[in-house]
Amino acid sequence: MKVSLQKQLRGGKNFFQLDVPFEIPSGEMLAVMGPSGAGKTTLLKMIAGLVAPDRGSIEINGQLWYQSQKRINLRTQDRSIGYVFQDYALFPNMSVRKNLEYALAAGQSREIIDEVLDLIHIQNLANQKPTALSGGQQQRVALARAIIRRPKVLLLDEPFAALDEIMRSKLQDDLMELHQRYRTTTLLVSHNPTEVARMASQVLMLRDGQIVHQGRPASVLASSGDVLLKGEVLAIDQDRVTVVIKNSLSTLVISNATSRYKVGDTLSINSEDYQIESKKVERNTDNSY
Secondary structure (H helix, E strand, O other), X not given: OEEEEEEEEEEOOEEEEEEEEEEOOOOOEEEEEOOOOOOHHHHHHHHHOOOOOOEEEEEEOOEEEEEOOOOEEOOHHHOOEEEEOOOOOOOOOOOHHHHXXXXXXOOOOOHHHHHHHHHOOOXXXXXOXXXXXXXXXXXXXXXXXXXXXXXXXXXXXXXXXXXOHHHHXXXXXXXXXXXXXXXXXXXXXXXXXXXXXXXXXXEEEEEOOEEEEEXXXXXXXXXXXXXXXXXXXXXXXXXXXEEEEOOEEEEEXXXXXXXXXXXXXXXXXXXXXXXXXXXXXXXXXXXXX
């Protein structure tokens, strides 16, 4: 995947230039990070064909989706993409199975529906409508619908931001299972460094439309110097601090937390404070949540 896109954007009362050139191997997961208003969502929408760049190019597996000089600009429906929005965007009047059937390509076998339902453990929800599902279950359906066509590119715009820590971790497991099974090139917009370190193979850090850091998660997160997490302290239990971050809960382990913070404080974590650790995750197949 080769991308080089430019577009003038408005940030508050000022304009700035989004200029994002990058290349990642097919089948990898790229995380896009940066402060609000840096151009992350606009980048995804340009790749999807939902927003027109000013100039540049998008090349996927040798196929040009966009090339300003040659006046190539494939329609969104002609681009092999899956897109997961923050609000899920499911059809409320259709069952889970009907939502997935609607997403199938012309002539595509319906066998993949049961394959994907089985892969992310929501077979028992196939006849339910989205309004009867929890937020985590709806997000599972949104992921299934995005991957059902076996797209070349999967675009995820903060897909787990509205979920609590436990649910977010379970959905990350589902996404990694889908990604490993279908080897779709994936772009993940995220503000969560733990999520990025756990899932992505490459990271782009954007600021004011420019790439300020690029590389492996460990090196980017350690060198950025940026505030990675910021939220209000909700509770403290010894070294465990529960923080409200963008309407979701995260629990952090911080030494001497009781002497450093109190409930109501604003807690900020930057790259100097952050330490990446990895461990094997035992999958919980309970899909009742």
